[in-house]
Amino acid sequence: GQSLEQPSEVTAVEGAIVQINCTYQTSGFYGLSWYQQHDGGAPTFLSYNGLDGLEETGRFSSFLSRSDSYGYLLLQELQMKDSASYFCAVSHTGTASKLTFGTGTRLQVTL
Amino acid sequence: DAEITQSPRHKITETGRQVTLACHQTWNHNNMFWYRQDLGHGLRLIHYSYGVHDTNKGEVSDGYSVSRSNTEDLPLTLESAASSQTSVYFCASSEASGKSYNEQFFGPGTRLTVL
Numbered sequence: 001g002q003s004l005e006q007p008s009e010v011t012a013v014e015g016a017i018v019q020i021n022c023t024y025q026t027s028g029f030y031g032l033s034w035y036q037q038h039d040g041g042a043p044t045f046l047s048y049n050g051l052d053g054l055e056e057t058g059r060f061s062s063f064l065s066r067s068d069s070y071g072y073l074l075l076q077e078l079q080m081k082d083s084a085s086y087f088c089a090v091s092h093t094g095t096a097s098k099l100t101f102g103t104g105t106r107l108q109v110t111l
Numbered sequence: 112d113a114e115i116t117q118s119p120r121h122k123i124t125e126t127g128r129q130v131t132l133a134c135h136q137t138w139n140h141n142n143m144f145w146y147r148q149d150l151g152h153g154l155r156l157i158h159y160s161y162g163v164h165d166t167n168k169g170e171v172s173d174g175y176s177v178s179r180s181n182t183e184d185l186p187l188t189l190e191s192a193a194s195s196q197t198s199v200y201f202c203a204s205s206e207a208s209g210k211s212y213n214e215q216f217f218g219p220g221t222r223l224t225v226l
Contacts, residue, residue, distance in 0.1 A: 033213060042201060042217040043154065050213070087153060097142045097161075097205050097212055100170075103153040 002026040004102035006088055011108045012078055020073045020105045022088035030091040032064050032071045033099065038084045046073070046086075075107070083109045113138040117202050117218040125226055130189040132221050134202030141207035143185040144215065145169075145177060147198040154201065160185055161207065192225045199223075 004024045012018040022032065031050040035043040047055050049064035049071060061074040075082055085106050089099040115136040124130050136143065141162045146154040156169030158177040166177050174196060176188045189196055199222050203215040 031213060042219050043203075043215075044217065045214040048213040089154075091213060097207070097215075098144070098156065098159060098169075099215065100156070101146075101154040103151060 002090070002100050004088055004090060004100065006086075006102045006105045008103070009106045009108070011110060014078055014080060014109055014111055016078050017074065017076050018078060018107065020075075020086050020088075020107070022071045022073075022102055024069050024071075024088070024090050024102075026090050026092065026100065028093040029066065029069070030093045032062070033089045033091065034060075034062050034073045035087045035089060035101075036084050037087065037104070043087065078109050080109050080111075083107060115202060115204055115216055115218040117200075117221050119221060120219065121222045123224045123226065124192050126192060126194060128192050130192050130223065132187045132189075132200055132202075132223070134185050134187065134218055135183055136202075136204045136216070136218075137183065138204055138206075138216060139182060140204035140216075141182065142205040142212075142215075143179070144203040144205075145175070145185065145187045146201045146203065147171065147196075148201060148220075149198050157187065157200075158185075189223075192223075194225050197223060197225045 006022045034046040037043040047062040064071040085104040087104045089101045118133045144159040145157040160179040202218040205215045206212040
């Protein structure tokens with residue numbers, strides 16, 4: 001079967017750094033993606049890791065370790081607008097564009 | 112600008128009725144997906160399509176069907192709506208290949224209530 005685990009909630013202070021972890025169990029792993037979703041909105045793509053290591057996009061970075069079946073999303077210089085839910089999602093060999101999503105981590109940024 | 116739209120945005124229906132949710136994209140993407148989102152479950156894949164006349168079942172396909180007659184549209188039909196199908200439904204699309212094919216673009220969602 002397939003499973004993804006991520007914390008249900010995280011709270012952090014504005015200006016701080018927060019890390020959202022994602023562990024997965026799946027056959028035929030191809031890559032790990034991250035999506036952001038504000039309340040009432042649609043998910044939007046943040047990043048993709050197909051290879052081990054760190055991918056950086058502005059204030060956001062994402063990391064993957066295939067050997068540990070583990071990844072994380074790192075958000076730096078947190079802003080109030082970063083308060084949202086964050087989903088990790090795995091893609092699979094043979095159907096690489098099809099995603100299986102985790103249940104999401106709700107990030108609350110406070111003053 | 113290219114976009115992906117869904118209609119209606121809100122729908123209330125009764126148990127047993129047939130309901131069709133529309134999804135239209137102007138990205139010219141070959142891949143299209145339907146998800147439902149419920150509290151505690153994240154996004155779960157209902158059906159997906161890799162091109163015209165291609166459809167595939169996802170993890171929660173029972174009670175739903177799709178058809179793909181052109182590149183732009185993938186309507187989702189609930190054959191006989193049930194209260195368990197009350198949810199928010201998202202349509203998404205992605206490229207079939209190339210640098211961005213791992214990125215899915217989501218529509219604004221349809222909130223469906225089955226009474």
